[in-house]
Amino acid sequence: MAEIILHHYPLSLFAEKIRRILAYKKIAWRSVEQPMMAPKPDLTPLTGGYRRIPVLQIGADIYCDTACVARRLEQLQPEPACLPADQAGLAALIEDWADHRFMSQVVPPVVVELLPVLPSGVLVDRAAMSPAMSEDVIRRAAPHALGQARLSLDRLESQLHGRAFLLGDAFSIADAACFHPVWFLKQSARLSADIGARPALAAWFARVEGFGPGDVRPMTAAEALAIARASEPADVAGGEVAAGEELRPGDAVTITADDYGPEESRGVVARLSASEITVRRRDPAVGEIALHFPRAGYRIRKQ
Structure with missing residues (x-):
């Protein structure tokens, strides 16, 4: 499996949420420190505009929002569990x-x-x-x-x-x-x-x-972008479109947080579930990327 890369900065509250999960699960990860403020020129090629921290990168798959990030980590390493059934x-x-x-x-x-x-x-x-x-x-x-x-x-x-x-x-x-x-x-x-x-x-x-910092090693933003550029999205299969769902794979959409941050991410729907959406997008700096978002807390608009 490709390395787990966390784009974050030390004082980020939400990054600390994910850092605790990584430490608890004893997952080895790479740390890419991003700026606290915009612009974030080494992040937006991956996210297409989304600027919140943290962002999880696995090859060319990019996970936005800690709800989505935490659940992907749970899928990758179910034990010890963070989501008790x-x-x-x-x-x-x-x-x-x-x-x-x-x-x-x-x-x-x-x-x-x-x-x-x-x-x-x-x-x-x-x-x-x-x-x-x-x-x-x-x-x-x-x-x-x-x-x-x-x-x-x-x-x-x-x-x-x-x-x-x-x-x-x-x-x-x-x-x-x-x-x-x-x-x-x-x-x-x-x-x-x-x-x-x-x-x-x-x-x-x-x-x-007391879980400590975990098994973490630094990585430069340039190295992370190079990994994305050399990879293809891998987490795009599966998903079932629920009855009554207005969106379909292949639809062009914009995704925007519904509380703060006006930045939009655009892409074409690759996978849908009741709780998450995955879209494909292309950027000149990194090629094709799969962006993963939770549906709770985000406005998804068909274009």
Whole structure:
């Protein structure tokens, strides 16, 4: 199998979600560090416009959004499992809550704390993705958001009382999704006290952090692009078109996130399922690419 390549940057919340899964599963991976802000000239040839981090690359197959990335990793290495079959629905609900509501509570207060050390212009860049990410809006949102985040920390503390992980004795996608907002909170020395004040939460955090960095080696963006250029999409077979589905393989579509980030990715539908879509696209820098997206959280428009 082609190498597993993660395009990310160190301070990315969502990349930390995937880094925890890779470490837990003991999957060897290559690290390509991408810029925190646009432009991302070594990423867009792979994604066709999608600029969020992280992005998983396996040859010429590109997986966007951590929901899609996590599930592909589970397919590639089912054990140890991150998607418990008997609690898959509950795990996915917690994942969605953490990736959206909990994350949105944590980001404003932490960003305000980190502004003196963040790259200049980072909030101008984020405001281009959504007006809610402008510096003025984030500063005004921070006090209320922190209060809401503390309520969420209390809920996690309650859920973790008497258990090692959120769903029981084993780590799952629920833990990975809840870990990354707590990890981001710890980037502020002042706000990290909120974790230490909750003993079950602090012990759980140390447990997940204890997986370590995993089996990771650096790779340059140029090397990753060369791998894509020398490869052909491999994960495009299968899939069943559900009754009543408006899209069909061969349809030209655009794919855009439904919450923030106006960038579009375009392609021709190669595979459909109830939960994911795969499109083929061609780029002069890398040739033919297969882009994989979850359907939840994305607007897919037939052209």
